[in-house]
Amino acid sequence: MTQRAKIDTGGSEAEAVGPPVVHRPAGLTSAEVAERVARGEVNDVPVRSSRSTTDIVRANVFTRFNAIIGVLWVIMLFVAPIQDSLFGFVIIANTGIGIIQELRAKKTLDGLAVIGEAKPSVRRDGVAAEISTSEIVLGDLIELGPGDKVVVDGEVAEADSLEIDESLLTGEADPVVKKPGDRMMSGSFVVAGGGAFTATKVGREAYAAQLAEEASRFTLVHSELRTGISTILKYVTWMMVPTAIGLVISQLVVKDDNFKDAVARTVGGIVPMIPEGLVLLTSVAFAIGVVRLGRKQCLVQELPAIEGLARVDVVCLDKTGTLTEGGMDVTELRPLDGGDESYVRKVLGALGESDPRPNASLQAIIDAYPDTVEWRCTEALPFSSARKYSGAAFSEGNGENSTWLLGAPDVLLSAGDPTLTEIDHLNEQGLRVLLLARTTNGLDSPEVATGARPTALVVLEQRLRPDAADTLAYFADQKVATKVISGDNAVSVGAVAGKLDMPGAEHTVDARHLPTDREEMAKVLDENAVFGRVTPQQKRDMVAALQSRGHTVAMTGDGVNDVLALKDADIGVSMGSGSEATRAVAQIVLLNNSFATLPSVVAEGRRVIGNITRVATLFLTKTVYSVLLAVLVVCSQVEYPFLPRHLTLLSTLTIGIPAFFLALAPNKERAKPNFVRRVMRYAIPGGVIAAAATFTTYLLARHHYSGEGALEAETSAATLTLFLVSMWVLAIIARPYTWWRLTLVATMGGAFLLVLIVPWLQDFFALKLVGVTMPWTAVAIAAAGGVLLEFAWAWVSRRFPA
Numbered sequence: 001m002t003q004r005a006k007i008d009t010g011g012s013e014a015e016a017v018g019p020p021v022v023h024r025p026a027g028l029t030s031a032e033v034a035e036r037v038a039r040g041e042v043n044d045v046p047v048r049s050s051r052s053t054t055d056i057v058r059a060n061v062f063t064r065f066n067a068i069i070g071v072l073w074v075i076m077l078f079v080a081p082i083q084d085s086l087f088g089f090v091i092i093a094n095t096g097i098g099i100i101q102e103l104r105a106k107k108t109l110d111g112l113a114v115i116g117e118a119k120p121s122v123r124r125d126g127v128a129a130e131i132s133t134s135e136i137v138l139g140d141l142i143e144l145g146p147g148d149k150v151v152v153d154g155e156v157a158e159a160d161s162l163e164i165d166e167s168l169l170t171g172e173a174d175p176v177v178k179k180p181g182d183r184m185m186s187g188s189f190v191v192a193g194g195g196a197f198t199a200t201k202v203g204r205e206a207y208a209a210q211l212a213e214e215a216s217r218f219t220l221v222h223s224e225l226r227t228g229i230s231t232i233l234k235y236v237t238w239m240m241v242p243t244a245i246g247l248v249i250s251q252l253v254v255k256d257d258n259f260k261d262a263v264a265r266t267v268g269g270i271v272p273m274i275p276e277g278l279v280l281l282t283s284v285a286f287a288i289g290v291v292r293l294g295r296k297q298c299l300v301q302e303l304p305a306i307e308g309l310a311r312v313d314v315v316c317l318d319k320t321g322t323l324t325e326g327g328m329d330v331t332e333l334r335p336l337d338g339g340d341e342s343y344v345r346k347v348l349g350a351l352g353e354s355d356p357r358p359n360a361s362l363q364a365i366i367d368a369y370p371d372t373v374e375w376r377c378t379e380a381l382p383f384s385s386a387r388k389y390s391g392a393a394f395s396e397g398n399g400e401n402s403t404w405l406l407g408a409p410d411v412l413l414s415a416g417d418p419t420l421t422e423i424d425h426l427n428e429q430g431l432r433v434l435l436l437a438r439t440t441n442g443l444d445s446p447e448v449a450t451g452a453r454p455t456a457l458v459v460l461e462q463r464l465r466p467d468a469a470d471t472l473a474y475f476a477d478q479k480v481a482t483k484v485i486s487g488d489n490a491v492s493v494g495a496v497a498g499k500l501d502m503p504g505a506e507h508t509v510d511a512r513h514l515p516t517d518r519e520e521m522a523k524v525l526d527e528n529a530v531f532g533r534v535t536p537q538q539k540r541d542m543v544a545a546l547q548s549r550g551h552t553v554a555m556t557g558d559g560v561n562d563v564l565a566l567k568d569a570d571i572g573v574s575m576g577s578g579s580e581a582t583r584a585v586a587q588i589v590l591l592n593n594s595f596a597t598l599p600s601v602v603a604e605g606r607r608v609i610g611n612i613t614r615v616a617t618l619f620l621t622k623t624v625y626s627v628l629l630a631v632l633v634v635c636s637q638v639e640y641p642f643l644p645r646h647l648t649l650l651s652t653l654t655i656g657i658p659a660f661f662l663a664l665a666p667n668k669e670r671a672k673p674n675f676v677r678r679v680m681r682y683a684i685p686g687g688v689i690a691a692a693a694t695f696t697t698y699l700l701a702r703h704h705y706s707g708e709g710a711l712e713a714e715t716s717a718a719t720l721t722l723f724l725v726s727m728w729v730l731a732i733i734a735r736p737y738t739w740w741r742l743t744l745v746a747t748m749g750g751a752f753l754l755v756l757i758v759p760w761l762q763d764f765f766a767l768k769l770v771g772v773t774m775p776w777t778a779v780a781i782a783a784a785g786g787v788l789l790e791f792a793w794a795w796v797s798r799r800f801p802a
Contacts, residue, residue: 223304310605490532504529624687724782
C-alpha cells in the first residue's frame with residue numbers, strides 16, 4: 001500500500017494534474033487498543049499446535065485396558081504376594097514413558113509452530129506492524145496482500161483490485177472481488193490485489209474462528225495404523241470377555257482350590273490377553289518421530305502425516321519454490337518489432353512500482369529496471385494465477401495515456417503468432433519468458449487481452465534448488481512417481497525438470513489440452529510426468545483424478561494457487577516461506593523451505609510403520625497364545641499353569657524391552673497397506689504354536705510330577721517352553737540381524753537364564769526346574785515348536801504375501 005501511495009502522489013507535476021490525495025485511515029490509536037484489551041475485545045481464540053498437557057495425561061492414563069488392568073492389579077495387591085502384582089508397575093512405567101515422550105513432542109511442536117506462525121500486518125497510529133493473531137482487537141485495521149489469510153471477520157476499508165478466495169468456507173472456487181464496505185469472513189484468503197479491512201468480530205464470535213485453531217492443532221486424524229490397531233483391540237476385547245468369564249468359573253467353581261491362589265491364577269490368565277503396550281508404543285513412536293523431524297525444521301501439524309507420506313506413491317510438485325528457488329534474475333530484454341528499449345525499460349519500471357506486493361517474477365524486473373519516471377498509475381490489475389498476467393494503466397505526464405499487460409506469452413498471444421516460436425526456443429533452455437504487451441482495452445474489461453500488441457520479451461532465469469536433483473532421484477529410487485504440476489509454460493517446466501534429470505521430463509503436457517473427464521485425465525496423468533499452464537482448479541482436479549485410481553497423493557506448494565490442491569491431497573506439504581493460506585491447510589510445513597527435507601519425512605514414516613508392524617506381531621502373538629491357553633484350561637478343567645509374575649517376566653523379556661528397541665530402530669522398508677492382515681497372518685500361527693507347545697509340556701508335566709510342589713514344577717516346565725518359543729518368535733521378528741539385534745536377543749535369553757540359576761530370583765518368580773527329564777523335554781518341545789514356526793512363517797509369506 002505504501003508503494004502505491006507513492007505512485008499516486010509521485011511528483012509535483014502528477015500532483016498538479018492528478019486527483020486529490022486520498023489519506024489512508026490511520027487505524028486505532030494505542031489508547032484505543034488498550035481500552036479494547038481492558039474490555040476483553042481481543043482475538044482470544046486459543047491457537048494450539050498440540051494437545052494440552054491435561055489431554056496428553058488423560059489420553060495415556062484413562063484407557064480401556066488401563067482400567068481393566070488397574071482393577072486386576074488392585075485385586076492382586078490384596079490376594080497375592082507383591083511379585084504377582086508386578087504387571088501393575090509395568091503399566092505405570094509404560095504410561096509414564098508415553099506421557100514423557102508426548103510432552104517432548106508437544107514442546108517441539110509448540111516451539112516450531114511459533115517459528116512458523118504468520119503474523120498479520122495491523123495498522124495502528126498510522127504505522128503498519130506485524131503482530132500475533134491473538135493480539136488483534138475489535139476495530140483493528142488489518143492490511144492484506146496476495147496469500148494473506150483473513151484471520152477475523154471484518155469489513156473492507158480499502159480495496160486495490162482485491163480478490164478473495166472463500167472456497168475453504170463456501171466450497172466455491174471462484175475468487176470474489178471485494179470493494180469497500182463488503183463483508184470479509186475469517187478463513188478466506190487473498191488471491192490477488194491488496195487492501196485493508198476493519199475487524200468487526202474477533203475471538204470465538206468470528207464466522208470461522210476455529211479454522212486457524214484446527215489447521216495447526218495436534219490431531220489424531222485418519223491413520224491406517226491407528227485404525228488397524230483399534231480394529232485389532234476391538235476383536236481382542238470380544239475374545240477376551242467370554243474367555244475370561246470361562247476362566248473365572250473354571251478356577252473358582254469347578255476346581256476346589258485355595259481361593260487366593262485361584263484368583264491369582266485367574267488374573268494371570270486374563271492380564272496377558274491385553275496388548276496394552278501396543279497403543280502406548282505407537283504413540284511413543286509417533287512422538288519421537290515428531291521430535292526427530294523437528295530437529296530438521298519440519299513442522300508436522302498432524303501426527304499421522306508422518307505415516308501418510310510414507311505410504312504416498314505419487315508426489316505432485318509445484319515447480320516454483322519447490323524445484324526452483326523463489327528468486328529469479330532478468331537475463332535479457334528483447335524489444336519486438338523495433339521497439340525502443342529505453343522506453344520499454346521505463347514501462348517495466350513503472351509496472352514494478354504499480355504493484356505494492358510483487359511476486360518473484362515482478363521483483364526480478366524491479367531489481368533490473370528500477371522506476372525512474374514520474375508516471376501516475378491510474379488503474380492496476382494485480383497478477384492472478386487464473387489469468388496468468390497483470391496490468392496497469394498510466395498517465396505518462398506528457399498528455400499520453402497507456403495501458404500495459406505483463407504475463408504469459410501463450411495466454412496473451414493468439415495460437416499462431418510467430419513470436420511464440422521464438423519463445424519456445426527460450427523455454428526449451430529452461431528460461432522463463434514474460435510478454436509485455438500494450439492494449440487499448442480497459443483493465444476492467446473481460447476482453448482486456450484481446451488485440452494486445454506485443455512490445456517486448458522479458459527473459460528470466462530461475463535458480464534451481466541445489467538439492468532438488470538428489471531429492472527427485474530419491475523418490476525415483478523408492479518407486480514414488482513424481483509429477484511436476486506448474487502454472488508456467490509447459491516447455492519451460494519440462495526444461496527445468498530435464499536439468500534435474502527427472503524421469504519423463506522430455507514429455508511435457510500443456511494442461512489447457514487436458515481432458516475434463518476424470519478417468520481420461522487420470523490416464524494422461526499416469527502416462528506423463530510434467531504439466532504446464534495448470535490452473536488452480538485443474539491442480540485440484542488432477543489430485544482427485546490420481547486418487548480415483550487408488551494413488552496416495554502428496555502435494556507440495558507455497559503459493560495461493562496451490563491451496564485447493566493441498567487441501568484435497570492425502571498429504572499437503574507447504575514451504576515455510578509460502579503464503580499463510582498454504583501453511584494453514586498443509587499437514588507438513590518445511591520451515592527451512594528445503595524440498596530435500598521430504599526424504600527425511602518419508603524415512604521417518606517408514607521407520608514408524610515398519611517397526612510398529614514388527615512389534616505388533618510380538619504383542620498379538622502373546623494375545624493369541626494367552627486366549628488359547630485359557631480356552632484349553634477351561635476345556636480340560638485343570639489349574640491355570642501360570643501366576644501373573646511368570647507372564648510378567650515373559651512379557652518383559654520377550655516383548656516389552658525388545659519392542660521398545662525395535663520400535664525405534666532404523667527401518668527403510670516401504671510402507672504397505674493392510675496393516676491388520678499383515679500382522680495377524682504371523683500372530684495367529686505364532687500364537688497357536690506357542691499355546692500348543694506350552695500346553696503339551698504342561699500336560700506331560702502333570703503326569704510326570706506328583707506330590708507336594710508338583711504344581712510349581714509343572715508351571716516351571718511350562719514357563720520354560722513358552723519362553724523358548726516366544727524367544728524364537730522374537731528372533732524371527734528381529735531379522736535381518738545386525739550386531740545390536742543379536743545382542744538384544746542374547747541379552748533377553750541371558751536374563752531368563754539368570755532367573756533360573758540365581759536362588760533368590762528363583763524364589764521371587766517361583767521358578768525352579770525339578771529333575772532332568774522334564775526340563776529337557778520342555779526344551780525339546782520348544783525346539784519342535786520353533787521348527788514349526790519357521791515352516792509356518794515361510795508358508796504364510798508364500799500363501800498370503802503382503
